[in-house]
Amino acid sequence: MSAREGLVVRRIAVSYGRNHLLRGIDFAIAPGETLVLFGPSGTGKTVLLRAIAGLEPAARGEVWIDGRDVSALGPEARATGMAFQNFALYPHMSARENIRSPLAARGVGKAETEQKIAKIAELLRIQHVLDHAPRELSNGQKQRTALARALVGEPRILLLDDPLRNVDAKLRYEMRLELPRLLRAAGAATIYVTQDYREAMALGDRVAILLDGVIRQIDTPEAIYDRPATIAIARLFGDPPINLFPLRPQVGAGGAGMEIGGLALPMAEDESGEGRVLGLRPETITLHREGLSGAVRATLIAITPLHERVVLLLRLASGEEMVASVTGAPPEPGSDVWITADGARALLFDAASGMRIAAGPVREMVA
Amino acid sequence: MARSDVRAAGLPRFLRAFALVLVLIFFLFPIAWIFLMSFQSNEQILRIPPHLLFTPTLMNYRALISGKLITAAGSLDLPFMRNLGNSALLSAASVALSLLLGVPAAYAFARFRFRLGENIAFTLLSFRFAPPLLVLLPLSLYFQELGLANTYVGLIWVYQLICLPLILWIVRSYFEDLSPDVEYAYRVDGHSWWRAFTRIAIPLAGPGIAAAGLLAFIFAWNNFVFALILASADKQPVTVGALAFVTASGIQYGQIAAAIVLSILPTLALALYAQRWLVEGLSLGAVKG
Numbered sequence: 001m002s003a004r005e006g007l008v009v010r011r012i013a014v015s016y017g018r019n020h021l022l023r024g025i026d027f028a029i030a031p032g033e034t035l036v037l038f039g040p041s042g043t044g045k046t047v048l049l050r051a052i053a054g055l056e057p058a059a060r061g062e063v064w065i066d067g068r069d070v071s072a073l074g075p076e077a078r079a080t081g082m083a084f085q086n087f088a089l090y091p092h093m094s095a096r097e098n099i100r101s102p103l104a105a106r107g108v109g110k111a112e113t114e115q116k117i118a119k120i121a122e123l124l125r126i127q128h129v130l131d132h133a134p135r136e137l138s139n140g141q142k143q144r145t146a147l148a149r150a151l152v153g154e155p156r157i158l159l160l161d162d163p164l165r166n167v168d169a170k171l172r173y174e175m176r177l178e179l180p181r182l183l184r185a186a187g188a189a190t191i192y193v194t195q196d197y198r199e200a201m202a203l204g205d206r207v208a209i210l211l212d213g214v215i216r217q218i219d220t221p222e223a224i225y226d227r228p229a230t231i232a233i234a235r236l237f238g239d240p241p242i243n244l245f246p247l248r249p250q251v252g253a254g255g256a257g258m259e260i261g262g263l264a265l266p267m268a269e270d271e272s273g274e275g276r277v278l279g280l281r282p283e284t285i286t287l288h289r290e291g292l293s294g295a296v297r298a299t300l301i302a303i304t305p306l307h308e309r310v311v312l313l314l315r316l317a318s319g320e321e322m323v324a325s326v327t328g329a330p331p332e333p334g335s336d337v338w339i340t341a342d343g344a345r346a347l348l349f350d351a352a353s354g355m356r357i358a359a360g361p362v363r364e365m366v367a
Numbered sequence: 368m369a370r371s372d373v374r375a376a377g378l379p380r381f382l383r384a385f386a387l388v389l390v391l392i393f394f395l396f397p398i399a400w401i402f403l404m405s406f407q408s409n410e411q412i413l414r415i416p417p418h419l420l421f422t423p424t425l426m427n428y429r430a431l432i433s434g435k436l437i438t439a440a441g442s443l444d445l446p447f448m449r450n451l452g453n454s455a456l457l458s459a460a461s462v463a464l465s466l467l468l469g470v471p472a473a474y475a476f477a478r479f480r481f482r483l484g485e486n487i488a489f490t491l492l493s494f495r496f497a498p499p500l501l502v503l504l505p506l507s508l509y510f511q512e513l514g515l516a517n518t519y520v521g522l523i524w525v526y527q528l529i530c531l532p533l534i535l536w537i538v539r540s541y542f543e544d545l546s547p548d549v550e551y552a553y554r555v556d557g558h559s560w561w562r563a564f565t566r567i568a569i570p571l572a573g574p575g576i577a578a579a580g581l582l583a584f585i586f587a588w589n590n591f592v593f594a595l596i597l598a599s600a601d602k603q604p605v606t607v608g609a610l611a612f613v614t615a616s617g618i619q620y621g622q623i624a625a626a627i628v629l630s631i632l633p634t635l636a637l638a639l640y641a642q643r644w645l646v647e648g649l650s651l652g653a654v655k656g
Binding site (some may be wrong): 047050053054055064074075076077078079080081082084086088089090091092102106153338 | 546551554557567
């Protein structure tokens with residue numbers, strides 16, 4: 001394991017007294033790979049990045065970078081590049097001096113330094129503001145300067161702490177398109193922290209779900225979306241959010257299906273539905289203008305346009321509400337529609353433990 | 368409607384200006400009166416009623432600078448310029464030492480949580496509100512034992528009681544206002560913690576350090592009781608040296624006034640020079656912290 005390139009972290013734990021911020025964190029990232037660290041705020045994402053960078057004095061466990069155990073080294077000896085959520089530019093230095101800092105620390109020659117700064121500035125399109133002080137930069141320029149500073153030293157490990165959090169929506173959208181190219185060019189093992197599921201989908205080769213200081217699942221973004229390990233992950237990962245319905249046992253239903261408000265779903269044979277929660281992603285629900293067999297009647301309550309899709313809030317005759325996401329022009333609010341759901345893509349969870357009832361091949365990590 | 372708006376806005380502004388003038392007169396009048404007194408002889412000063420018009424004389428300043436006090440009872444040696452030099456030396460050296468000790472300590476208190484950290488910081492602060500007379504008697508006994516009585520080193524040491532807590536607490540709150548991420552970023556760039564401290568933390572806390580240094584200088588300059596007990600004539604600052612104006616033949620008001628004018632000049636110049644920093648330092652640091 002130690003001979004492996006890239007980043008390996010083993011049994012990372014951070015505690016302050018009885019307050020355990022992180023427990024038993026294990027993963028490995030290959031050079032050129034991007035791992036998105038995803039979770040709600042206060043779950044320990046930044047603490048984990050700081051532990052890897054060597055900035056967390058209470059961190060236990062091992063950090064290996066390119067086959068070298070750096071656990072005992074200070075942050076200056078780990079050869080990582082890091083971008084902070086609040087940019088953390090040096091306010092008393094120009095953008096150029098900010099970007100020069102990692103090169104100066106390593107004693108890179110003058111000509112080479114200038115050449116590298118020019119190259120990274122061109123890549124990030126900040127050549128024209130290099131001589132400005134950070135307070136004279138827009139948020140977008142600050143964020144690019146911070147990224148340039150993290151990238152300029154060509155670090156083996158790149159730690160990006162929610163770098164798009166504090167920039168406006170347009171720039172966030174642009175950077176979401178641009179960052180994969182930049183990260184591929186950098187060739188570093190990258191950890192990208194975010195709370196935004198779209199960013200996770202757009203940027204992650206793999207996604208690690210961090211909840212309450214423990215990694216609950218590591219997989220490709222698609223696999224996490226389609227096969228979340230728990231109800232909590234299903235809720236977090238996806239927008240519009242997943243529909244969740246507690247199921248009650250059905251009598252005389254032949255044991256081969258379950259229904260919510262008359263909406264019948266073919267599910268596993270030996271599943272009674274007792275103590276289960278059903279998850280339906282909004283896009284697995286299909287709208288029909290007239291009744292089909294198996295379709296159920298619902299009232300359209302509200303419509304929210306979202307990019308090329310529209311998000312609909314529906315109420316079933318039984319009073320259950322659900323969110324559907326469909327393409328094309330929706331009917332008028334208040335009108336009645338007929339819906340069916342894709343049973344193959346429905347998710348079934350155990351209500352007590354929150355764990356998904358496995359069906360199909362799932363790679364999941366549960367600590 | 369428009370007119371009433373103007374009156375509503377104009378009246379408070381007029382009142383504010385009036386209040387400001389009153390306050391300024393209240394605070395500046397004694398200083399102006401002292402300034403006028405410093406150009407009068409004792410006889411002119413003691414005239415009743417006092418005259419606003421008089422022939423100015425430089426005799427008070429001449430006496431102070433030459434070190435010879437001419438009174439009705441004869442001439443008296445007066446080491447005023449030496450006192451002024453002592454004040455400058457003691458204050459500057461104390462503040463320099465306090466900055467050297469206090470800035471790293473303030474950084475440690477701001478950045479690291481360690482055992483008894485808060486207690487140590489508070490103990491240091493308590494030196495500021497303990498009455499100096501409480502410690503003076505044992506201190507003077509110790510100083511005689513150690514051979515520190517009546518030395519510059521001893522006085523500068525004792526002056527740390529005044530300067531160090533002030534600098535420590537003001538600079539600490541300045542460091543606390545700085546995001547540690549900026550220093551972390553510098554460390555991750557590959558710089559040692561010492562460089563992060565000297566190249567990032569100190570320059571960014573610069574205004575706070577300057578303001579704290581200036582305040583400490585003023586407090587040290589104004590100190591009276593430590594020097595009164597622990598220093599004899601040749602080491603005394605102006606605050607103690609001014610006692611010499613109370614002579615056998617009366618109080619030399621003219622010379623006292625001139626001495627006051629001369630002794631507030633250095634701090635006044637410093638304060639004017641650093642006024643912007645001082646105000647910012649007080650509003651950002653001490654008050655908020």
